[in-house]
Amino acid sequence: QVQLVESGGGLVQAGASLRLSCTASGLTFSTYALGWFRQAPGKEREFVAAISWSGGSTSVADSVKGRFTISRDNAKNTVNLQMNSLEPEDTAVYYCAARYRTIGLVKTGYHYWGKGTQVTVSS
Numbered sequence: 001q002v003q004l005v006e007s008g009g010g011l012v013q014a015g016a017s018l019r020l021s022c023t024a025s026g027l028t029f030s031t032y033a034l035g036w037f038r039q040a041p042g043k044e045r046e047f048v049a050a051i052s053w054s055g056g057s058t059s060v061a062d063s064v065k066g067r068f069t070i071s072r073d074n075a076k077n078t079v080n081l082q083m084n085s086l087e088p089e090d091t092a093v094y095y096c097a098a099r100y101r102t103i104g105l106v107k108t109g110y111h112y113w114g115k116g117t118q119v120t121v122s123s
Contacts, residue, residue, distance in 0.1 A: 009117030022096030
């Protein structure tokens with residue numbers, strides 16, 4: 001059974017940093033691209049960042065470019081999202097997702113999803 005478990009969310013003030021982690025089990029981690037998505041209340045789930053199976057290719061949404069960084073550790077079956085200079089607009093539930101082989105910038109194609117972790121940024 002595949003499981004993705006996110007951690008690291010919380011309540012912070014604007015300008016602060018958070019590091020989200022996602023630990024995967026039940027799949028051959030090194031063969032999956034990983035992505036982070038977020039969903040704010042009343043909004044669609046949107047792409048935040050993704051990383052290829054090898055870690056050699058990454059992509060981040062324009063709204064977080066220069067502030068968020070995605071990385072992975074295949075030895076530990078984890079993917080991380082370093083979030084700096086957080087803004088109130090970053091408030092959302094953040095989800096980790098896995099997609100076989102190819103990196104993707106939309107929800108379609110991501111086969112497995114975590115349950116999410118809440119990030120709240122106060123002004």
